[in-house]
Amino acid sequence: MRVLVLESNVPERTRLCQSLAQSGHTVATTASELGELLGLPLAIGPAAAATETATVVLSLSAQKVEIHLAVGVDARGGKNLCERLLGGPAGVDVLRDTLREIANTLGGAFKRAALVDGQVFSLGLPTSPAP
Amino acid sequence: MSISVMVVDDAALIRVQLRRALVEAGFEVLDAVDGHDAWAKIDAGARPSMMICDVNMPRMNGLELLEKLSSAGHMEWLPVLMLTTEGQPELIQRAKALGAKGWIIKPFKADLVVAAARRLAQVGN
Numbered sequence: 001m002r003v004l005v006l007e008s009n010v011p012e013r014t015r016l017c018q019s020l021a022q023s024g025h026t027v028a029t030t031a032s033e034l035g036e037l038l039g040l041p042l043a044i045g046p047a048a049a050a051t052e053t054a055t056v057v058l059s060l061s062a063q064k065v066e067i068h069l070a071v072g073v074d075a076r077g078g079k080n081l082c083e084r085l086l087g088g089p090a091g092v093d094v095l096r097d098t099l100r101e102i103a104n105t106l107g108g109a110f111k112r113a114a115l116v117d118g119q120v121f122s123l124g125l126p127t128s129p130a131p
Numbered sequence: 132m133s134i135s136v137m138v139v140d141d142a143a144l145i146r147v148q149l150r151r152a153l154v155e156a157g158f159e160v161l162d163a164v165d166g167h168d169a170w171a172k173i174d175a176g177a178r179p180s181m182m183i184c185d186v187n188m189p190r191m192n193g194l195e196l197l198e199k200l201s202s203a204g205h206m207e208w209l210p211v212l213m214l215t216t217e218g219q220p221e222l223i224q225r226a227k228a229l230g231a232k233g234w235i236i237k238p239f240k241a242d243l244v245v246a247a248a249r250r251l252a253q254v255g256n
Contacts, residue, residue: 101142105237108216
């Protein structure tokens with residue numbers, strides 16, 4: 001399973017970017033902890049092989065900053081995830097729901113980490129791509 | 132008589148995981164898919180021993196549900212445990228002021244939630 005930052009309009013080299021990099025480390029740590037809880041490896045990386053994804057948007061409206069954080073699985077990872085968490089095969093709707101919840105959990109970790117630096121992000125509801 | 136827990140979360144994954152852990156621990160479980168659904172069930176007469184409630188949900192979020200429950204006087208008999216990814220102190224304070232009895236941050240360990248449910252259900256009864 002992959003966790004990825006799809007888009008961010010935070011310019012590199014800004015103080016906010018440095019601050020958010022620290023939050024990114026926290027997300028990586030949370031992803032690792034969540035992977036342990038799920039019993040499945042969860043790594044930060046590109047989503048080239050992902051067949052299903054879910055995205056959560058974190059925004060700092062005053063600074064017009066948006067960060068899109070996504071979770072993706074390939075077909076095999078999706079099958080493993082459903083078997084591990086739900087006890088057996090599940091339909092695509094259930095897999096998408098599961099990915100949305102994982103994205104939501106990681107978005108929450110990012111938001112909490114950013115709070116330490118005084119950045120209060122709004123966390124949107126997680127979404128799946130339109131079928 | 133078994134103790135019943137209403138689980139309010141828009142994520143089926145969380146409802147399934149909590150149901151599995153709570154039923155195994157001897158609780159009866161009643162699901163609600165968001166605050167609106169939970170409110171409809173309480174308003175129709177459902178009387179769970181306690182509630183485990185997410186914060187970020189469509190239609191009616193967990194804090195809006197707490198406000199409705201509080202306004203209607205239901206918080207006097209219903210212990211509510213918030214289970215959420217949020218950790219913002221202002222939100223925790225707001226939930227506490229509305230009568231929530233606890234706040235657990237996701238990802239969660241099922242045994243921790245079951246222990247909290249057991250404690251709160253006893254307090255509520």
